Amino acid sequence: MRRAFSDALLQLAREDPAVIFLTGDLGFGVFDAFIAEFPERYVNVGVAEAQLVDCAAGLALEGFRPIVYSIASFVTGRAFEQIRLAVGYHGLPVVVIGAGGGYTYADAGVTHHAKEDLALMALIPNMTVVCPGDPNEVTALLPQVCRLGGPSYMRIGRFGEPRFESSTPIHVGCARLLREGQRVAVLTTGGSAVHALTAADQLAELGVRPAVCHFHTVHPIDVSALVALSGQAEVFVVVEEHGLQGGLAAAVSQWCAAQPRAPRVLRIGPSDELVVGNPKQNELQRRLGFDAAGIAAICRELWVSAATAKTAMGEVP
Amino acid sequence: LTSALSCADILVALYGGWLDVSPNRLRDPHRDRFLFSKGHAASAYYVVLACRGFFPVEELASYGTSGSRLPSHPCRLSLPCLEISSGSLGHGLGIGTGMMYGMALSRHSGRAVVLMSDGECNEGSVWEAAAFACAHQQERLIAIVDNNNMQAVGRTDQLMGGATFQDKFRAFGWGVRTVNGNNISEVRAALDDTPFMAGRPSAIIAKTTGGAGVSFMADQTLWHYRVPSREDLANALEEIGEQPLIEVST
Numbered sequence: 001m002r003r004a005f006s007d008a009l010l011q012l013a014r015e016d017p018a019v020i021f022l023t024g025d026l027g028f029g030v031f032d033a034f035i036a037e038f039p040e041r042y043v044n045v046g047v048a049e050a051q052l053v054d055c056a057a058g059l060a061l062e063g064f065r066p067i068v069y070s071i072a073s074f075v076t077g078r079a080f081e082q083i084r085l086a087v088g089y090h091g092l093p094v095v096v097i098g099a100g101g102g103y104t105y106a107d108a109g110v111t112h113h114a115k116e117d118l119a120l121m122a123l124i125p126n127m128t129v130v131c132p133g134d135p136n137e138v139t140a141l142l143p144q145v146c147r148l149g150g151p152s153y154m155r156i157g158r159f160g161e162p163r164f165e166s167s168t169p170i171h172v173g174c175a176r177l178l179r180e181g182q183r184v185a186v187l188t189t190g191g192s193a194v195h196a197l198t199a200a201d202q203l204a205e206l207g208v209r210p211a212v213c214h215f216h217t218v219h220p221i222d223v224s225a226l227v228a229l230s231g232q233a234e235v236f237v238v239v240e241e242h243g244l245q246g247g248l249a250a251a252v253s254q255w256c257a258a259q260p261r262a263p264r265v266l267r268i269g270p271s272d273e274l275v276v277g278n279p280k281q282n283e284l285q286r287r288l289g290f291d292a293a294g295i296a297a298i299c300r301e302l303w304v305s306a307a308t309a310k311t312a313m314g315e316v317p
Numbered sequence: 318l319t320s321a322l323s324c325a326d327i328l329v330a331l332y333g334g335w336l337d338v339s340p341n342r343l344r345d346p347h348r349d350r351f352l353f354s355k356g357h358a359a360s361a362y363y364v365v366l367a368c369r370g371f372f373p374v375e376e377l378a379s380y381g382t383s384g385s386r387l388p389s390h391p392c393r394l395s396l397p398c399l400e401i402s403s404g405s406l407g408h409g410l411g412i413g414t415g416m417m418y419g420m421a422l423s424r425h426s427g428r429a430v431v432l433m434s435d436g437e438c439n440e441g442s443v444w445e446a447a448a449f450a451c452a453h454q455q456e457r458l459i460a461i462v463d464n465n466n467m468q469a470v471g472r473t474d475q476l477m478g479g480a481t482f483q484d485k486f487r488a489f490g491w492g493v494r495t496v497n498g499n500n501i502s503e504v505r506a507a508l509d510d511t512p513f514m515a516g517r518p519s520a521i522i523a524k525t526t527g528g529a530g531v532s533f534m535a536d537q538t539l540w541h542y543r544v545p546s547r548e549d550l551a552n553a554l555e556e557i558g559e560q561p562l563i564e565v566s567t
Contacts, residue, residue, distance in 0.1 A: 020419075020422075040422055041422075043418065045449060046445075046448070046449070046452075048445035048448070048449070050407075050411065050441070050442035050445055051411050051414070051442060051445035051446050051448075051449050053411075054408055054410075054411025054412050054414075054415065054442065054446065055411055055412070055414050055415035055418065055446070055449065056415060057408075057411075057412050057415060058411070058412040058413060058414060058415020058416040058417070058418070058419065059415040059416070059418060059419045060415075061400070061401070061412065061415070061416055061419075062415070062416050062419030062420060062423065062425075063419070063423070064419050064422075066415075081405065082408070082411070082442070085402075085405050085408060086408050086411070086412055089394075089402055090393065090401070090402060091394075
């Protein structure tokens, strides 16, 4: 996703002279082509997240379209005040990029874990929060969020994530139905989409066919996609590499709670506990049951119970 | 009120012909940018803006009332002649550096002036911005510190240790001058002399008195919070020999 981001950034800067890139002293070697081509539009602010965002707000007030880049945990936590007031209150078109979202840096220690970034950003009025699932979505969404005219946050991962193909277009605000299915719908955001697709392939061999719908835009949530899905499925399985509050599961649950009749919502993902002991990201996903195997297991179980207990729709067994 | 009165003379120096701003050229790219970062002193700023024709003087009577365009902390959404909304301290200088970077890229003339309180300089973000401004040689950026040595609950010099603002800004590579901030012509002279050093941003340390001009308010922390009675107002006006700009009902 980082390479997709730096390529998309360079392309965007070529198309739009107002695009300016600010980094909080991160991205060694990643932006060399950008620096060579647009030295004045590359600003390394230093390890100073408050200044990174306030400065970007000043540039946006001057008509620029700043894209700020730092580690997800630092930019959303340390600069929350600046994003909330200098960017959000002023309604400025600043794109905040959080690199290494979720547990990308699981083995780097708790300081680098970002399981609350989506929640923090979704709390800010008029903020659009996107969490792409693969490099293709990064490429497609960056120019779209840059042209929104208001603030946005994009969580990206690291290098070399797998790509997935789908005929559904990538439009900010619109969920993508990646697999048709029934009874059970798997709702994903970020890299969990890849796990859900792997699970869906394994399940198809067993005759289990859950729908897979990917929400690269977490906020505002795509309500029409939820309406469509709730017509097909009795259970939503939400998979997210995020804390319990303020992420995709929270948004989906909130919507479902307000409906007269809605699918039951199960969430798999990290708990609220601190993750110590420097596990690898994939090891953590396996341990907490939100990798492909974990998704497949829960879907298989729900597939059977949904078939036998259709009348209990919406109730927790 | 103390914070508003301490910076009133600075505002008069700025808006009394020094700043290149006008109600008719709010979005002129070559205007000077003035960022009122010490938002809690808005009452003084509103008076100066009204007197310079940015909105009707009569509107001052609505200050702080429900639905007013003049809340106790300035809001750009309701009053578009403001460069920024403020109220949370420590944003103005950082935003100012971004504006200055943008103005330089766009080849826009004009200066950016940020008025901060001394208590505001408790915030670390001020010093992140100060380092950035020096690194980018922002010689058209001017920070004015309203150094009334009075903050919400304490004295600035006691809370921040012995180093003076002069020493601090100098250490960050700025050109610095300390003036009597309640003397309009001294402030004006310092502004005229900017940049103090070629290629460096300028800091004007304005030594002021909280509640300047009114003997019973001067340097009294109580008046950081207290709303004057009708009698207090009459006494204060008598001391400075002025009539009220508008009639305010109580």
